[in-house]
Amino acid sequence: MEKKQRAGKKAALLLLGAMVLAALWGCAARDGVRPGEQYLLYVGQKGQSLVPVAWEPPEGDTASAVSQALDALRDPEDPDGYASPVPEQVSVEIRDLADGSLDLAFSPEYAEMEKGREVLLRAAVVQSLVQIDGVSRVRFYVGEEPLREADGTETGYMDADDFVRSIGPALNSYRKTELTLYFADGEEEKLQPVQTTVRYSSNTSLQTLIVEQLLKGPASDGYRRTLPESASLLGVTVRDGVCYVNFDEGFLSQDYEVSADLAVWSLVNSLTESGDVHAVQISVNGETDVTFRGTVDLGQPFERNPDLTAEEE
Template sequence: LRHYFYENGLVTLNFDASYASLDRITEILDRAAIVRTLMQIPGVDAVSFLVDGKPLKDAAGAVVGNMNADTFIYNAGKEINNYDKGRILLYFTNQEGNKLVPIYRTVIYSSNVSMEQVIAEELVKGPASDISRPTINPDTKVLNVTLQDGICYVDFNEKFLSEPYQVKPDIVIYSIVNSLAELTEVNKVQISVNGSTADKFMDSIPLSTLFERKLDME
């Protein structure tokens, strides 16, 4: 951080050029944490990021602009105060593990948790009947879910990389992607493990990929 200044409720942070070298997930999560922290200060209405004196741009090249706590859909593990009820569509797999199977599920969840987080956690739980099979290792933990600029960032622990169900790798990935893409605000999905996209899922699918829904797998 080179410098910052405050004027009329707007905090502007100016970072040096090294900020641009952050990987996409780290940048999004760090930015969300900074903005949400600063928004707790009385008198702060918005936060703006500059890189080398120029407005920060997103992955699509658009200027990010002023941000506040509502800019990010983010679960920070807050205490559960209220519950919501919703119906979601999850994609598991068939008995052969080579095709996605859509399953509707009614869920009751904390209002502090985003629907993206709910979907990720319900996928880990697996199906409730033998109509379909699970796709994700049940020991997997959902570490973080963030939605920004139409991209849903899902971070799992290392257990995600081991697949005990003999399911095709792309079926596992697209059970996540297609389930999240049922939400109108999700256009793409980025999957990471312990904050990193350097791994290949089952040594075949690079997690550095921005995944989009595949209808031909449903």
């Protein structure tokens, strides 16, 4: 019986994935959600698609983060072309949370939802909540009973893989990783290592992710950005242990808060942290015959410089 239920759940979730394929495809590229940012999913203006909206989880325990995410999903602030995936007449609360498994209890009105809207709600809620640290899978209850598929089998726990399997390289193909990025300290004299956990598309290389996070700047107070906001990343490739990073002319902006050396080795030390890259070649619009800010020659690859790192003073 248990084997039959698992097979029934798998078939139901594959059907669910097929139904949301058109709804989810391409929404990861929506303006306002940068690589690595967490987001919540809302229903698009026509009620047939899902829209990701950047969301920063609050500090505190997992249960508080889940509660605030559910509140935000039910009552979005200043919606522009999107609406809550949870109908107004449907309430939801945390039933249980332990060891990464989250149980949600929806009010009986959930069972009265039109199937298409229920599919969107399920995809939006699960994919939004599994981004929260401490939540890896979600199970739905309707009243006191577990959610069931049309054939009567329990839906059971749902996670990101249940959706990724069906929709391929769309919104849900995301991973988490911990990065060590180097930003300038408050006195602008040394580089400080800053650990950060980032959620990113599996189609994005680790080196591209690192550069994008440096361009985004530090999330914590006490550190200063090292790369200018005006810079755009044109490309990142790795060959024979050398990482080739190509910026547009915005990289040459003089509006820097840190020295030229700190700017360059913030990039180099961050990219060489893992050991997969041993040197970094920087170019501007594909050209390396550039003297960065009049002092640093970009003509040759740069190796790691521990002398500029505060931890090694």
